[in-house]
Amino acid sequence: xxxxxxIVSYGRRSRGYTGAMGRLLQASAxxxxxxxxxxxxxxxxxxxxxxxWKVQPDRPLRAATYRVPAITGDSEDGECAxxxxxxxxxxxxxxxxxxWVGQFQQPDKPAQVQKELVHxxxxxxxxxxxxxxxxxxxxxxxxxAKAQYRLLGAIVEGPEGPVFFKFTGPTRTVAQNREAFTAxxxxxxx
Numbered sequence: 001x002x003x004x005x006x007i008v009s010y011g012r013r014s015r016g017y018t019g020a021m022g023r024l025l026q027a028s029a030x031x032x033x034x035x036x037x038x039x040x041x042x043x044x045x046x047x048x049x050x051x052x053w054k055v056q057p058d059r060p061l062r063a064a065t066y067r068v069p070a071i072t073g074d075s076e077d078g079e080c081a082x083x084x085x086x087x088x089x090x091x092x093x094x095x096x097x098x099x100w101v102g103q104f105q106q107p108d109k110p111a112q113v114q115k116e117l118v119h120x121x122x123x124x125x126x127x128x129x130x131x132x133x134x135x136x137x138x139x140x141x142x143x144x145a146k147a148q149y150r151l152l153g154a155i156v157e158g159p160e161g162p163v164f165f166k167f168t169g170p171t172r173t174v175a176q177n178r179e180a181f182t183a184x185x186x187x188x189x190x
Contacts, residue, residue, distance in 0.1 A: 040064065042084035044159035045121065048187040050180035053080065061085070068169060071176045078169020078177065080184075087161040093124045096164060100126055100153050103134030105145065119189040122157040129171055150174040154185040163188075 040047055042063035049055070053066040061083060068078035083090065090096070101111045111128040132149035152174060154165040167174060167181050174181075 042082060042158075043086075043156075043161045043163045044190060045156050045163045046187075046189050047082075047184055050177070050184055053177075053180070063163070068167070068173060068177050070170065071173050074170040074173045076170060078167060078173045080165065080167040080181070083164040083166070084158075084161065090162050090164060093155045093157070093162065096155055096162075097124065097126050097153070100134070100151055100166065101128050104128050104130040104132055104149075104151070106130050118156075118186055121188055121190070123185060123188065124155045125185065126151070126153040129174075132168060134168075152178060152181050154181075156185075156188050159190055 040049055049064070049066055053068050056065040056067050056079075059065050059081075062081050063084040064082040066080040066082075068080060070077045091099075097111075097113055101107070107128055107130040109129070111126055114125050116123050116125070127150070129148075129150040132146045132151065133143045134151075148171045149168060150171045152167040156163045156165070165181075165185060167177070169177075
């Protein structure tokens, strides 16, 4: 167990701490000041995640990852990944939509793509369902085809570059959480 003790210096008492506690407090204050502890902001964009979605540990290239609990009858949870690569990075809106749609074999119907303005930010959304082959990611050794899957995506053109929201999962779980995803996307602001 770590015990912190106040620093006492010859006749006057300091408000600081020594040892591990002092370093922990300093690091925490710095991270809060830098905005690193807030997983719900990236690229100058803020959002509010649905409360039933569970924050997951940090993953490479992601600003945030949320586990979306499966509905009764679905065998696995959904996932919403939020990506931010930096100013001018991550490709065009159109290229990303094309790539996301291309991760589906035999789409159930053509992808629905919409553009809107949310709190002064341009947002492009996509909705596509079918057999998903993008589950393994680009570093995966083999693509895993998942039938009856759905993707809801949103690309927010933020002040510091695009922020990508990609929600995938079993069709029924995604359908059940569509309103929650839409509410999160409509919560974006500077």
